[in-house]
Structures are given as structure tokens and as C-alpha cells.
Amino acid sequence: MGASLKDVAALAGVSVKTVSNVVNGYTYVTPHTREKVERALGQLDYRPNLSARNLRQGRTGVIALALPELDAPYFAELSRFVIEAATERGWTVLIEQTDGLPAREREVLDGVREQRIDGLIFSPITVGADELSARTDSTALVLLGERVLEGPTHHVAVDNQLAAREVTEHLLSLGRTRIAAIGRQDNPNANTAHLRLAGYREALATAGIAYDERLAPATSNYHRADGARLMRQLLDLPQPPDAVFCCNDLLALGALRTALSAGLRVPEDIAIAGFDDIEDGRYSTPTLTTIRPDKEQVARVAVEMLEFQINGARSAGRRRPVPCEVTARHDLIVRESTSAGRGDGTQVPAAPEATRTP
Template structure:
């Protein structure tokens, strides 16, 4: 058994309440007394019993993170940041994979496998405002991604439309006028794809270029194989594109492979850009230009919003108000479009 507060108090010659105040970070303990208590804590190697503390507060110390797919590098990297942010608060993270399945996503909203958690960070694919409004589970909830904008719950996302326009404008600034897009999805629930396509079209139209549907083929999934196949389709057009904007880095890596295996030079013959700034793109040949969402900020803001709900405090807002937070992003220019920024590779 580890040392208790009582053991520490006896060694330091103070009350149990004083030890508790030191452990919980209260400021009204004199420096000499704090020093005695901290010395006793170190000697006895005291470890707080977080489970007991959480039970006293009616909490579990566990939050859930529900994502569409764990093997997608973007979500894997985001998960790491969520775990770090949760650990800073002494929380454990339980991971759920939904596969974007409507039934699984509704189950998550209704309660994660009937397990008790203090909060849920959720990146939905199919769930919309109606399902959220009908939700009866009172667990603290924060949404990620673009599926539900201006919905009835807290939400963290980047401005996909603006970022897509910026990337399109970057390709235009390099002298490309025939720019393709891999990632179009016609499913009404595919908000991310719709927003990125909209930004792409805005960039073209601002430059006086018409949107050509042949240059934006439907993309059923966002895997490397899809990018490779659709790049082949684009290169077989009577007038192939000069540049290709892929809606994620996996698509871009597949497209890059097809271009290079076809004997094309990248970016001299065709430029390729992606989205997500996954680690693979920093080490591909050539390195990949991409939109880089601030994954660390997204994770920390989301976990912080959960904490505010769990603690019932929002310093600058009424408890009933919903927060919509726009996270940061940046365009990282690398070798696949050129000219590269050497410090970004």
C-alpha cells in the first residue's frame, strides 16, 4: 500500500487538511509549511489516489475519443495530442472507432458502450444537427471536424473552405491554369469534401477560370489507392492537369506514385498538393505541399472545452451557450509544388 495523507501529515507534523491543501495546489499554505510537506511527500513517495478522488466528485477520470478510422495517419496524430491534453488533467482516454457507420455513431451519442465516461470528443461522419438535438445522454460533448457546423453543441474545426481556396491560389500563382481536384464526394453528409471543393471552385472562379467537373472526379474513399487510380484517370484525359489538389495527404501520396511511375516529373510536369500534413508527406520524394491543421491546438481546445463542461464553469460565457472554435492552419509549401520552403520539410 502506498503512503496516505495521514502518513505524510504525521511525518511533516501538520494536519491532514494542510497536506491536502499542498497536494491540491491551494495557495494559502505558508512557504515553510509547504516545504515541510513537500519534503515528507518526497520521502514517502506519495502518489495521489486519483480513482478515489474522482469517485468523491462523482467522476471516472475517463473521457472517450470517437473517430471514424484509427489507421488514418491524421487521426492517429490527433489522438496522440488528445491523450497528452487529457494526461495533463489526470484523465485516461478510451478510444472508439466508428468506421463512419451511422448506427455506431448513434450508439456513441447515446453512451459509449454503456461505459461511464466524464466526456466525449467525437469526430462524426453521418451524425447531423437533428441527431444531436435529440440526444438524451448528458455526458459532456465536443465535436471535431466539419460534419456539423453551427450545431447544438461545442465544436472545433479549421476553416476548410478558406484553406482550400488558399491552396488553389498557391497553385494558380505558380502559373497553373488547369488544376484538378481529387476528393469530390456527392454524398450530402460529406461536409468536409463539400467545403474543400467549394474553396477550390472559389479560387478558380476568382482567377476567371471555369469549374470543369472532369477535373474533379468522384472519390469514394480517401486512401492511397484511390489517389493513384484517380490520378491515372486524370492523366488519361485529352488535356491532363498541370496541378492536382488532393483533399488529403493519402490521396496525394497515391497520386504522386502514379505520376512518377508514368515518367512525369513532379512538380515540373505536374504539381501535387495534399491536406493534413501527416509525417509521411515530409519524407516522400518529392516532399509534399499540404495544408497543415494545427492538430495540437484542436486537441487542447477540445479537451479544455470538455473540462469546462465537466467542471460546470465557463468564465466568459453562460453555461447554456455553445462555442464554435476555429482552429489554426497553415499552408506548408514543399517540393511537390515548389518552390519549397526548406525549413518546413
């Protein structure tokens, strides 16, 4: 068994309470005493019992992260950052996949498989503000994504409309005039897709180019195969596009494969850009121009919001604090798929630092 606080106290010649104060970072311990305790902690290789500490505080030390797809690279990368931020706080992360199904998402809101957790970070696809307002579970909650904007709980998102407009403006700046968009979704719940298409259309309108629905084919999924299929559809048009904005990088990678298989040169014949900056796009041939959301910032802010609710808000007797909206940073990363010879991934600042609104 590992050393206890009592063992450390005996070696340092101080009380157990003094050792506890040092371990928990309290400041009212003299430098001399703190030095003795820290030396004893090191000699005994003391490790705090986080489970016991959490139980004494009425917590489990476990939070949940509920996402639509765990095999989607964007969510996989985001999960890693959430786990890193949670680990720094001594928390364990329970991962849930909802598949975007209404029943699974409602089940998550009502309690993650009856597991006792301290907080939930949730990226919903179907549940809306009404379901959130009717929620009776008092577990700390932070939402990700755009399904519920200005809802009744803390929320972290990326400005998808602005980012999509900026990447489309980049394509326009290359002299491309017949710009397609892969990723339109007709599902009314697909807020992220709607916002990205709105940004694309806004850029076209500003440039005086009429929106052509034939250049924005619909898809229910955002996988490589969907991008490949829809690019084939676009290339079969009497007037195919000279540039394509894809609503995520997986669609863009599929579209890139189809374009190259058709004998087109990228970007000379057709420029292709994506969204999300997943690792695959940094190693594709050509490398992929994309929007880089600050996934680490999204994760860390979400965990900070949970920590505030779990610690600060509850200690103040407030079960549900005033919701806070945070917009995370994003950047346009220009690579070879739109600008030949730019494989280094030139960063074009595209948005200010994260903004918060109470």
C-alpha cells in the same frame, strides 16, 4: 502500498487537511508549511490516488474519443495530442472507432458501450444537428470536424474552405491553369469534402478559370489507392492537368506515386498538393506541399472545452452550457511537390489565430 495522506501528514507534522490542500494546489497554506509538506511528499514518494479522488467527486477520470478511422494518420496524430492533454489532467482516454456508420455514431451519442465516462470528443460523419438536439445523455460533449456547423454543442474545426482556397491559389501563383481536385464526394453528409471543393472552386473562379467536373473526379474513400487510381484517370484525359489539389495527404501520396510511375517530373510537369500535413508527406520523394491544421490546438481546445463542462458548468448547475465554436489555426506548408528545392517546408501564414464565438 504507497504512502497515504496520513503518512505524509505525520512526517510533516501537520494535519491531513493541510496535506490535501497542498496536493490539490490550494493557495491558503503558508510558504513554510507548504515547504515542509512538499519535502515530506518527496521523501515518501507520494502518488495521489486519482481513482479515489474522481469517485469522491462523482467522476470516473475517463473520457472517450470517437473517430471514424483510427488507422488514418491524421486521426492517429490527433489522438496522440488528445491523450497528451487528457493525461495532464489525470484523465484516461477511451478510444472508439465508428467507421462513419450511422448506427455506431448514434450508439456513441447514446453512451459509449455503456461505459461510464465524464466526457466525449466526437468526430461524426453521419449524425446531424437533429440527432444532437434530441440527445438525452447529459455527458459533456465536444464535436470535431464540419458535419455539424453551428450545432447545439461545443465545436472545434478548421476553416476547410479557406484553406483549400489558399492552397489552390498557391498552385495558380505557379502559373498552373489546368488544376484538378482529387477528393470530390457526392455524399450529402461529406461536409469536409464539400467545403474543400468549394474553396478550390472559389479560387478558380477568382482567377477567371471555369470549373471543369472532369478535373474533379469523385471518390467515396480518401486512401492512397484512391489517389493513385484517380490520378491515372486524370492523366488519361485528352488534356491532363498541370497541377492537382488533393483533399487529404493520403490521396496526394497515391497521386504522387502514379505521376512518378508515368514518367512525369514533380513539380516541373505536374504540381501536387495535399491537406493535413501527416508525417508521411515530410519524408516522401518529393516532399509534399500541404495544409497544416494545428492538430495540437484542436486537441487541446477540445479537452479544455470538456474540462469546462465537467468542472465549471456543472458546478454552476448548468448541464449544457452555451455552445462555443472554435476555428483552429492552419498554415500552408510549401515543399518540393510544388516548388523544386523547397524541401525545408517553408511555412506560408494562411490564417489568423484560433477564433471563438459563443
